[in-house]
Amino acid sequence: MEQGKPQYNFNEVIDRHDTNAIKLERCKALFGTEDVLPLWVADMDFKTPDFIIKAIQQRLEHPILGYTMLPKEFYSSTSKWIKDHHDWDVHREWLGFLPGIVPGLSFAVQALTSPGDEIIVQPPVYYPFFHVIEKNHRVLVTNPLKEEAGRFVMDFEDLEQKFTAKTKLFILCNPHNPGGRVWSKEELKQFAYICEKHQVTIISDEIHADMVLPGSNCMHTPLATVSAWSEQNTVTFMAPTKVFNMPGIISSAYIVPNSELRQRFALFLEASEMNGGNMFAGITAMAAYENGEEWRKQMLDYVQGNIEYLADFLKNNIPQINPMIPEASFLVWLDCEALGMETDELHKFFSLKAGLGLNKGTIFGTGGEYHLRLNVACPRSILEQAMKQLQQAVNSKQ
Numbered sequence: 001m002e003q004g005k006p007q008y009n010f011n012e013v014i015d016r017h018d019t020n021a022i023k024l025e026r027c028k029a030l031f032g033t034e035d036v037l038p039l040w041v042a043d044m045d046f047k048t049p050d051f052i053i054k055a056i057q058q059r060l061e062h063p064i065l066g067y068t069m070l071p072k073e074f075y076s077s078t079s080k081w082i083k084d085h086h087d088w089d090v091h092r093e094w095l096g097f098l099p100g101i102v103p104g105l106s107f108a109v110q111a112l113t114s115p116g117d118e119i120i121v122q123p124p125v126y127y128p129f130f131h132v133i134e135k136n137h138r139v140l141v142t143n144p145l146k147e148e149a150g151r152f153v154m155d156f157e158d159l160e161q162k163f164t165a166k167t168k169l170f171i172l173c174n175p176h177n178p179g180g181r182v183w184s185k186e187e188l189k190q191f192a193y194i195c196e197k198h199q200v201t202i203i204s205d206e207i208h209a210d211m212v213l214p215g216s217n218c219m220h221t222p223l224a225t226v227s228a229w230s231e232q233n234t235v236t237f238m239a240p241t242k243v244f245n246m247p248g249i250i251s252s253a254y255i256v257p258n259s260e261l262r263q264r265f266a267l268f269l270e271a272s273e274m275n276g277g278n279m280f281a282g283i284t285a286m287a288a289y290e291n292g293e294e295w296r297k298q299m300l301d302y303v304q305g306n307i308e309y310l311a312d313f314l315k316n317n318i319p320q321i322n323p324m325i326p327e328a329s330f331l332v333w334l335d336c337e338a339l340g341m342e343t344d345e346l347h348k349f350f351s352l353k354a355g356l357g358l359n360k361g362t363i364f365g366t367g368g369e370y371h372l373r374l375n376v377a378c379p380r381s382i383l384e385q386a387m388k389q390l391q392q393a394v395n396s397k398q
């Protein structure tokens, strides 16, 4: 540890009962039992950093919780963070507050397309992408990812076949959930070039951008920075909530350099009165962006250690389970085909025999068969316990 730097403790096990945590509350419904280690919803079991909690406490020292504006420094601290971390100069007018990225995806679908329009996504992918398309009565079109050398790659040949006169939007997950791919600049350039040929606007969900793992040798590239066309035809979403473990606050941002596109999107937010935030959204984002770098680095080092522990454990003890090693974030895509179970049976086996609550692969669409998604943003002792339970369950099956 460097002198004078805070040392954060990610080993502490924190009981989340009685907080209405989705991760715990929905176990019975999803896994058929409450008796599971919940390693599913993509939030962390680490303490939300102290500088964020303090920002909220400080605000609560004032006795009136009245109607409140976003502090103007919300914009400057967000754009400074993006410049420092992703080398992107975001002008003030490009940037706006967004009350959550999943809501933002739905707003974009509604603001930029009409019922019956086609929208392309790349499964297996974060499942709300499907919901915001289908529940808004748009047509879901898929460009499934391919797996090469243990990681996902885009299938550009297939993509070329997927555009029709009705294609109006592409929703990109950059970096990718559940595969943890940090798309390279070259891949994104080629991707943007194809979308340009077909003149299709892109929503780039970059919520995982600040979680590129130290072991990956990758760098996040905002899609909007790969070409002049992509800058003018991308709606980018970013947020401090995932990386700083405060998703319950709901605080994110949109960035749209093209003024016509921005107006269409912003007008939709305005018309729905969705362009303001709750009083904690701005102050927590600022606290995160202004104080969070050391915490972010230490958290990513810890998560990297968890991924390495998991990969070693599986290789040495349960080689039937093959993890896709993520380049970003704390979600690990597990290929369990060699366990010889159909996806539903596999999910039940994990829940009821191993006592582990993981996401079923098929909710992420095509390519999710025989897979589960495991969240490793937990104290190492919990992950060790999970692996012990899994090993026992697999051994007793044989």
Ligand SMILES: Cc1ncc(COP(=O)(O)O)c(C=O)c1O
Pocket: 042, 099, 100, 101, 102, 103, 126, 173, 177, 205, 207, 208, 239, 241, 242, 247, 251, 252
């Ligand atoms: C790709 C992606 N987008 C969005 C979200 C959630 O965003 P929000 O909490 O801002 O709605 C997640 C959470 O896991 C995610 O993985």
